[in-house]
Amino acid sequence: MAEFYVKGGTKLQGTVKIDASKNAILPIIAGSILCTGKVIIDDCPLYTDVQKTCDILKKLGSKITYENGNLSLDNKDLKTKYVNNDLTKDIRASIFMIGPILARFHKVKISYPGGCQIGRRGIKVHLHAFQTLGVKIKKKKKFLKCKYNKTRLNEVYFDNVSVGATENLIMFTCLNDGVYKLHNCAKEPEVIDLVNFLIKMGAKIEGAGTKDITVYGVKKLSATEYRPIPDRIMAGTMLIAGAITGGKVKLENVIPKHLSSLINVLRKTGAKISVKKDTVEIDGDKNLISFGKVVARPYPSFPTDLQSQLTALATVLDGKSTVSDKIFSKRFNHVPELNKMGAKISIEKDTAYIEGVKTLYGTHVCAEDLRGGVALVLASLKAEGSSVISNVAFIDRGYYKIEEKLNMLGADIKRV
Numbered sequence: 206m207a208e209f210y211v212k213g214g215t216k217l218q219g220t221v222k223i224d225a226s227k228n229a230i231l232p233i234i235a236g237s238i239l240c241t242g243k244v245i246i247d248d249c250p251l252y253t254d255v256q257k258t259c260d261i262l263k264k265l266g267s268k269i270t271y272e273n274g275n276l277s278l279d280n281k282d283l284k285t286k287y288v289n290n291d292l293t294k295d296i297r298a299s300i301f302m303i304g305p306i307l308a309r310f311h312k313v314k315i316s317y318p319g320g321c322q323i324g325r326r327g328i329k330v331h332l333h334a335f336q337t338l339g340v341k342i343k344k345k346k347k348f349l350k351c352k353y354n355k356t357r358l359n360e361v362y363f364d365n366v367s368v369g370a371t372e373n374l375i376m377f378t379c380l381n382d383g384v385y386k387l388h389n390c391a392k393e394p395e396v397i398d399l400v401n402f403l404i405k406m407g408a409k410i411e412g413a414g415t416k417d418i419t420v421y422g423v424k425k426l427s428a429t430e431y432r433p434i435p436d437r438i439m440a441g442t443m444l445i446a447g448a449i450t451g452g453k454v455k456l457e458n459v460i461p462k463h464l465s466s467l468i469n470v471l472r473k474t475g476a477k478i479s480v481k482k483d484t485v486e487i488d489g490d491k492n493l494i495s496f497g498k499v500v501a502r503p504y505p506s507f508p509t510d511l512q513s514q515l516t517a518l519a520t521v522l523d524g525k526s527t528v529s530d531k532i533f534s535k536r537f538n539h540v541p542e543l544n545k546m547g548a549k550i551s552i553e554k555d556t557a558y559i560e561g562v563k564t565l566y567g568t569h570v571c572a573e574d575l576r577g578g579v580a581l582v583l584a585s586l587k588a589e590g591s592s593v594i595s596n597v598a599f600i601d602r603g604y605y606k607i608e609e610k611l612n613m614l615g616a617d618i619k620r621v
């Protein structure tokens with residue numbers, strides 16, 4: 206598995222263009238199943254999670270090409286086939302296949318989803334919602350078998366706010382007879398982006414971005430070309446990279462509103478941030494102080510997907526900070542590794558207590574999940590001396606050639 210060799214100590218300087226959002230692209234690829242015409246996703250980075258999601262579609266008969274950065278999916282000859290464990294074990298997003306496959310073929314057999322080990326990630330909310338709408342589900346040890354005859358109820362209340370379950374049920378209902386009311390929906394920008402994509406294909410959906418979504422089922426969806434939203438988590442990671450190294454970093458191709466909670470936290474540290482229409486610039490070139498307390502919760506609160514990176518930043522801020530994660534309460538794989546670098550962090554339940562230190566020291570650390578892995582990259586950029594980061598494959602799941610982007614800003618990272 207690839208490793209990163211990082212020489213720390215450089216203040217990052219320059220401009221970086223933010224890629225399209227991984228968590229927007231994955232459900233959009235699944236949503237392409239709903240249409241027999243071609244779907245083109247513009248400027249689609251080949252995150253490994255994108256490649257693995259495409260592998261599932263290929264197995265079902267999708268013809269997929271990649272040209273000039275655009276991903277083209279032709280699902281005309283798709284068939285419903287067993288999506289086995291080899292295809293699902295590495296990605297949580299495999300669960301998104303259920304909604305669109307059921308909508309198009311009325312049955313699906315699929316193994317359980319995998320993904321980063323960041324705490325319990327059940328699928329009950331998804332399954333319960335499908336069952337409410339009349340889907341019969343047989344849960345076997347290795348796979349699920351789902352069959353849909355006709356709608357039992359046309360109203361779903363999600364027991365938990367879930368991004369994936371909201372997306373899955375929107376995809377299931379939008380190509381179905383009837384009007385569906387979904388309540389307690391996730392309000393994340395990626396949900397809105399999926400809905401915008403589906404609407405572009407001809408779907409009729411109201412209320413995305415609020416707790417209550419209404420889906421007016423249609424008979425057919427048509428070919429389309431779509432540009433997903435910029436990745437707010439990559440953008441946030443790059444802002445934190447600017448802050449932790451005391452550098453000046455400008456982001457292009459961002460939707461600043463999606464970064465509001467992070468910008469608010471970073472301003473508390475004393476970092477200067479200027480926001481324009483689609484750019485955000487950070488100047489972290491002064492002694493930054495603790496931001497106090499941050500709690501990761503569903504959007505528009507602070508995102509769990511930036512919790513690890515913020516924890517890395519807190520290790521070198523002047524003073525004590527606390528970071529809690531109410532979404533994935535065990536998402537702290539990065540903490541023992543940061544402590545190896547000289548950080549002072551203790552964990553109690555879902556909260557990291559961080560005492561800022563003057564210096565982090567480069568050493569050998571190991572990525573154990575995507576965001577925790579990139580948090581180690583950020584800490585290594587700040588650390589005195591060199592670091593080696595193993596298991597870079599985790600980072601590649603959701604950052605495309607991140608070392609090249611950071612090196613353009615002056616970092617010294619080699620992929621070995």
Ligand code: EPU
Pocket residue numbers: 228229231297298321325326327328329330331332365366367368369370391395509510531532533575576603
């Ligand atoms: N949950 C359940 N049962 C369910 C579904 C969710 O208990 O059936 C719980 C989860 O365990 C978690 C909470 O509900 O505690 C929220 O999970 P959610 O379903 O919203 O997460 P997800 O859809 O599986 C997406 C992103 C994650 C991101 C979360 C939260 C994708 C592919 N993944 O996951 O992204 O952390 O929403 O915003 O969109 C990442 O990119 O690093 C990542 C993990």
